[in-house]
Amino acid sequence: MNDKKKRSNVITLKQALEMAESHQFAFGSFSPRYTAMIVPVLKAGQAMNSPLIVQISEKELDRYGITPKEFGGEFYAQLERLSITVPVVLHLDHTKALSTIADAIDAGFTSVMIDASEKPLRENIAITREVVHYAHARGVSVEAELGMIGTTDFIETDKDEELYTDPHEAKQFVEATGVDALAVSCGTAHGVYVVRQPKIDFARLQAIRALTPVHLVLHGGSGVPSEMMGRAIRLPGGGVSKVNIATDLELSFLQAIGREERMTNAECLALTASQLEQGREAVELTVSDKIRSFLGSKGFADMYQVQ
Numbered sequence: 263m264n265d266k267k268k269r270s271n272v273i274t275l276k277q278a279l280e281m282a283e284s285h286q287f288a289f290g291s292f293s294p295r296y297t298a299m300i301v302p303v304l305k306a307g308q309a310m311n312s313p314l315i316v317q318i319s320e321k322e323l324d325r326y327g328i329t330p331k332e333f334g335g336e337f338y339a340q341l342e343r344l345s346i347t348v349p350v351v352l353h354l355d356h357t358k359a360l361s362t363i364a365d366a367i368d369a370g371f372t373s374v375m376i377d378a379s380e381k382p383l384r385e386n387i388a389i390t391r392e393v394v395h396y397a398h399a400r401g402v403s404v405e406a407e408l409g410m411i412g413t414t415d416f417i418e419t420d421k422d423e424e425l426y427t428d429p430h431e432a433k434q435f436v437e438a439t440g441v442d443a444l445a446v447s448c449g450t451a452h453g454v455y456v457v458r459q460p461k462i463d464f465a466r467l468q469a470i471r472a473l474t475p476v477h478l479v480l481h482g483g484s485g486v487p488s489e490m491m492g493r494a495i496r497l498p499g500g501g502v503s504k505v506n507i508a509t510d511l512e513l514s515f516l517q518a519i520g521r522e523e524r525m526t527n528a529e530c531l532a533l534t535a536s537q538l539e540q541g542r543e544a545v546e547l548t549v550s551d552k553i554r555s556f557l558g559s560k561g562f563a564d565m566y567q568v569q
């Protein structure tokens with residue numbers, strides 16, 4: 263465990279998802295992308311009495327020019343300033359470098375994702391296992407990925423099926439690595455659905471669940487119809503308990519300030535106070551809407567004995 267004094271409502275991913283799975287709701291894993299947008303995510307969770315996850319990926323840290331220390335520092339500072347009492351997880355999304363994982367854990371992240379999904383199964387197992395060993399020794403949960411979750415940026419519909427998570431491999435992977443949560447590929451994709459339509463292969467999801475007790479994660483939550491997501495969350499035997507949502511937040515922020523292009527974190531911090539406020543209002547509305555109509559996590563904060 264790192265020496266950062268954690269508040270009692272900052273929990274691990276494992277603690278979070280156990281409760282969600284047994285009560286048939288899902289945690290939103292929200293990526294504010296800009297440090298200034300951590301505030302509206304936390305405020306939405308508090309206002310809806312909903313637990314949630316704040317996340318950032320290695321690629322986002324790089325693209326927006328943020329360090330894990332800056333992101334974690336802002337997260338913990340705002341928890342205090344806003345007197346947030348709902349359960350929250352600080353999660354490092356898709357990461358390949360072990361050094362970034364170590365930096366995030368030092369910065370107070372309570373969950374990390376190692377993504378070695380492009381490697382052959384044996385290598386993915388070996389790398390994930392190493393991260394599980396390192397993180398668990400420090401009281402931090404681990405998510406990994408098996409199969410390849412597509413992006414809507416390049417569309418190869420014919421090859422989709424080959425990238426889907428194989429249920430038997432999932433069982434083998436979870437047993438060999440001891441991972442807490444598994445991102446599965448079963449039809450959703452990162453980004454905005456324009457040409458391709460979102461779909462979820464429920465039979466595959468059900469087969470994975472039948473073979474392993476690991477907590478199931480869906481990436482590419484932006485734009486998936488809520489009925490479809492609801493069915494995945496309420497899957498018999500324990501459905502999806504974490505849904506990643508990134509693109510929708512940034513889109514509502516940029517739209518609110520009348521901008522089409524994304525910016526760096528420094529450019530975002532240089533916006534006027536009124537622009538930041540407009541952006542924050544839009545992001546808070548988007549997060550609240552996901553909590554209410556998509557994840558079903560509203561009101562579940564009280565289930566956790568952390569406040």
Ligand SMILES: [Zn+2]
Nearest residue numbers: 356481482506
């Ligand atoms: Zn993802």
